[in-house]
Amino acid sequence: MTLITAESVVAPAVEVPAVETLPTETPTYTAFAAGPGGQSFVQKQLELPKLGQFDVAVAIICCGVCYTDTMYAAMAEGMVVGHEIIGRVEFKGEAVTNVDIGDTIGFGYIRSTCLECQFCLSGQENMCPKRTTFTDGIGGLANASVWDSRFVYKIPSSIEPRHAGPLTCAGAAVFGALYGYNISPTATVGVVGLGGLGHLAIKFAKAWGCKVVAISSTHEKKKDALAFGAHEFICTKDPITTTTKMDYILNTHVGDLPWDIFVSLLITNGTLINLGIAAKLSMEIPYMPALFNQLKVVGSLVASRHVVNKMFEFAARHNIRPEIEEYDMTAKGCREGFKRVTEQQARYRVVLNVPKNLAM
Numbered sequence: 001m002t003l004i005t006a007e008s009v010v011a012p013a014v015e016v017p018a019v020e021t022l023p024t025e026t027p028t029y030t031a032f033a034a035g036p037g038g039q040s041f042v043q044k045q046l047e048l049p050k051l052g053q054f055d056v057a058v059a060i061i062c063c064g065v066c067y068t069d070t071m072y073a074a075m076a077e078g079m080v081v082g083h084e085i086i087g088r089v090e091f092k093g094e095a096v097t098n099v100d101i102g103d104t105i106g107f108g109y110i111r112s113t114c115l116e117c118q119f120c121l122s123g124q125e126n127m128c129p130k131r132t133t134f135t136d137g138i139g140g141l142a143n144a145s146v147w148d149s150r151f152v153y154k155i156p157s158s159i160e161p162r163h164a165g166p167l168t169c170a171g172a173a174v175f176g177a178l179y180g181y182n183i184s185p186t187a188t189v190g191v192v193g194l195g196g197l198g199h200l201a202i203k204f205a206k207a208w209g210c211k212v213v214a215i216s217s218t219h220e221k222k223k224d225a226l227a228f229g230a231h232e233f234i235c236t237k238d239p240i241t242t243t244t245k246m247d248y249i250l251n252t253h254v255g256d257l258p259w260d261i262f263v264s265l266l267i268t269n270g271t272l273i274n275l276g277i278a279a280k281l282s283m284e285i286p287y288m289p290a291l292f293n294q295l296k297v298v299g300s301l302v303a304s305r306h307v308v309n310k311m312f313e314f315a316a317r318h319n320i321r322p323e324i325e326e327y328d329m330t331a332k333g334c335r336e337g338f339k340r341v342t343e344q345q346a347r348y349r350v351v352l353n354v355p356k357n358l359a360m
Contacts, residue, residue: 038075038342067196088103110132189250192253194224249272324351329355
């Protein structure tokens with residue numbers, strides 16, 4: 001009989017994956033900070049933050065422009081905004097396991113969360129009270145970034161970076177509402193506002209299987225709305241003649257709206273879901289119609305990580321892509337792109353591409 005001791009046991013060899021770490025010298029990168037009132041941008045050279053064990057250092061390829069970016073740029077001079085970011089992993093910390101060097105990834109609104117609270121532990125880390133966002137540090141108007149790898153997403157190979165950028169925020173926002181509120185594919189869904197979020201809401205809801213009604217104050221949007229997949233178009237400047245009642249209305253518009261019209265378009269037990277973000281906005285909902293028809297008025301914030309990954313799978317499967325305008329990520333390009341978004345002239349999402357001379 002052979003006695004087995006701890007010394008006699010030889011552990012099997014374990015292959016340790018190679019980990020790329022940042023060079024010992026502090027690398028610098030180029031960023032574009034907001035000027036006064038968000039009307040201009042200033043090119044700056046900054047030091048790349050130290051790489052933590054869960055962090056990835058990313059060479060940014062492009063970044064979409066969200067209306068939220070224009071708000072922060074206008075409020076905080078010197079801030080580097082941008083949260084529809086697509087890039088390539090260049091280096092990673094020793095604890096990173098979900099992405100590899102060379103992967104194309106997307107990331108944006110949420111930088112990290114505590115991963116310990118009831119929301120994080122139940123898959124709702126997007127609601128974490130300790131979450132940090134792109135505003136807590138450097139955003140995506142740069143040629144490089146360091147981000148928590150646990151909040152980045154692999155981009156399907158069939159989706160180009162320029163199309164993937166807007167999906168990380170606008171796409172995730174509208175998909176998150178469809179997914180989070182368990183909207184049935186047999187539902188009739190209204191979409192208010194045919195901008196960056198709205199045009200994607202139509203595309204996602206159509207692919208979801210819903211009957212889609214586009215609602216706009218602009219007659220000129222009708223042709224595009226129907227091309228995106230809407231079954232019906234309503235212009236709020238005209239008398240409402242439709243007999244269609246909607247189970248859900250996704251409001252993607254920012255600003256004061258004719259809430260009484262939207263309430264009248266909802267079916268009994270219908271739901272108005274607000275997605276647009278505004279600095280100051282109040283809602284005057286007709287009380288008695290809401291009461292007697294048991295209507296619900298709710299909000300939907302940025303999607304959780306699980307839902308964002310589901311959104312990319314869905315977009316790849318159904319060939320859903322945003323309609324975009326492209327500009328170089330330069331001080332001039334940032335200014336022009338932000339002006340298009342601020343003035344609500346973009347058709348339908350602005351994407352800023354890092355030019356070759358600034359690529360990492």
